[in-house]
Amino acid sequence: MNAPVRLSELLEFSSLAHTLVFLKDGRPFPLPDIEITSIRHDSRVCDQGSIYCAFRGLHEDGIDFMDNALEKGAAAVVTDRLPSRPHEGVPYIVVEAPRQAYALLCGSFFGNPASALKVIGVTGTDGKSTTIEYLWQLLRGQGVRAGLLSTVSWDDGSGLVSSPYRQSTPEAWELHSFLSSCRDHGLSIVILETTSHALSMEYDRLAGIAFSGAIYTTMTSEHLEFHGSLERYVDAKLNLARRLLPGSPLVIPHDNARKDDIMKAAPQAKPFITAVHHGKSSGCSRKEDGILNGTCISATVLGMEPEQLAFTFAINDKELTTLWRFPSPFPFLLSNALEAAAMAHSLIDIPLEAIIAQFEKLSPVRGRAIPVPNSLGVTVLIDFAHTADAFAHVMEEISRVHPKADITVVFGAAGERDTTKRAPMGAQAARWCSRIIITDEDPRNEGYEAIRKDIEAGIPDALKRRRTILRIADRKRAIREAVANLNRGDVLLLLGKGHETTIEYENGRKIPWDEMREAREALAVCAACREGSSL
Ligand SMILES: CC(=O)N[C@H]1[C@@H](OP(=O)(O)OP(=O)(O)OC[C@H]2O[C@@H](n3ccc(=O)[nH]c3=O)[C@H](O)[C@@H]2O)O[C@H](CO)[C@@H](O)[C@@H]1O[C@H](C)C(=O)N[C@@H](C)C(=O)N[C@H](CCC(=O)O)C(=O)O
Ligand SMILES: Nc1ncnc2c1ncn2[C@@H]1O[C@H](COP(=O)(O)OP(=O)(O)OP(=O)(O)O)[C@@H](O)[C@H]1O
DSSP states (O other): OOOOHHHHHHHHHHTTOOEEEEEEETTTTTOOOOOOOOESSSHHHHOTTEEEEEBBBBOOOOGGHHHHHHHTTTEEESSSSSSSSSTTOEEEOOOOEEEHHHHHHHHHHHTTTTGGGGEEEOSSSOOOOHHHHHHHHHHHHHTTOOOEEEESSEEEESSOOEEOOOOSSSOOOHHHHHHHHHHHTTTOOEEEEEEEEHHTTTOOOTTTOOBBBEEOOOOOOOHHHHHHHHHHHHHHHHHEEEEEEEEOOOEEEETTTTTTHHHOOOSSSSSEEEEEEEOOOOOOOOOTTTTTEEEEEEEEEEEOOOSEEEEEEEEETTTEEEEEESSSHHHHHHHHHHHHHHHHHHHHHHHHHHHHHHHGOOOOOTTTSEEOOOOOSSSEEOOOOHHHHHHHHHHHHHHHHHHTTTTEEOOEEEEEEESSSSHHHHHHHHHHHHEEEEEEEEEGGOOOOHHHHEEETOHHHHHHHHHHEEEOOOOHHHHHHHTTTTTTEEEEEEETTTTEEEOOOOGGOOOEHHHHHHHHHHHHHHHHHHHHOOO
């Protein structure tokens, strides 16, 4: 529990542009200084001494809950307009953007912990959590304890646990509370997942934080239901580069289509371009990539096995001949690791070779490209792919590793979220897989049927006739059906649930979910059944 802070101090240290309105006997009156115990955007969790920040939401207008917040004990209100009948004796802090004000006040409440830390932001469409956890592992391998907050994990210096938050970049109160805990544990580096929602000017959850490093992973398309267009989505992502401190490392993969825009958004950054390629190729070059002041790091994959990759790497034009190992067959994960290595190298000034030597010991990230052991002679992979680009990468690479295998995929798509990605996901599934089972991911109020139709709309008619397409809403039954039909040598991809622990249905109803347990159980049932029938 943090000690209360005086309102005057909070306002001063947050540098918040505001107008303070405090009425007594119907007239403006100088505000008596009050103690603030918390900053909240939800009236239901306000208590004695809270500041209530009224947000305009997708469903509600926070101004309608001011009375509720005051009844709960809120001592002040942040708003973009006064209510029609302002209460006497309530300080109204009138601002242009309440969400930005909320973030600045939260930072100020916790003593602006970000300014005492090197905060590294990781953004992109796919690969954020994996890259973050690889960076955390690589730094740890060099004896540097770093804080970490991603969709999957959380470490404030007290150890790695599952992230307790529903959001990948949590709301500012939770975020600054986490950062202050990192500072109090004596950490100097914190790696933060910075999502497009959090970076957008609409939500601005990261307002007031200056970044000491940024990694961009892939940049395709997601969350268009929120951003409205691809350009606005990209622009939100660029806010991370715009918030880099001068001279900070900025790591971008060579094949990121928005590489130039990202570099333009941070002209004073120190760029690192990374590339992973097969066989002989130039990878990236400082001249071609326009980074004469930066560094190119490229890995050449020389060998692919079902469980690992062998590669060499080059820094700028200097090719190093040592053969290194990466403990996964997926080059896109090697690309994430290479980005993490570039950042670690820049942050702690340790030769890249020493960092890359740690690759073979990297642990997988929960729910990402995790094989499920079995006795059926099949390959079953659990993965969190939930965009068309991630589908393409996983499916293409698994086909390369198992060129003769029949591939079955089980997947769905999130309800009430980006609908534009569904058809392209269906198209990728049909391109690479002979058997497609469309099931529930998080149908929410949209329901299974609408989502299934959107996915199927992306499957070309010619492929519809050549593929087996099953529609099984119940994910447990879908997995059982998929496993029951596998033949020795086949591949089964279970996509989109990864580490998640629930499936969300209508009106917020959730059922507990564990994809690994479901897969194991389905495989055990099938193994027992096949043993029984061979007796
Ligand atoms: C879809 C979405 O973005 N929802 C966010 C949004 O909710 P909303 O607009 O529906 O809120 P609302 O119900 O209209 O309420 C408006 C305001 O009134 C308040 N309220 C409401 C009721 C009441 O009784 N009292 C009260 O004070 C609410 O607390 C809120 O501040 O505003 C809320 C307050 O900021 C957010 O917590 C909420 O995030 C929800 C939890 C969410 O799921 N967000 C996801 C989409 C998200 O942010 N994801 C990104 C990206 C993930 C990725 O890339 O993988 C992330 O960073 O996690
Ligand atoms: N570099 C990459 N290129 C393409 N796809 C990738 C890459 N890295 C990971 N993926 C795919 O994206 C999935 C999600 O990975 P990860 O959790 O690291 O991304 P994320 O950006 O954190 O996603 P989210 O924020 O939605 O959790 C992986 O399971 C994999 O299928």
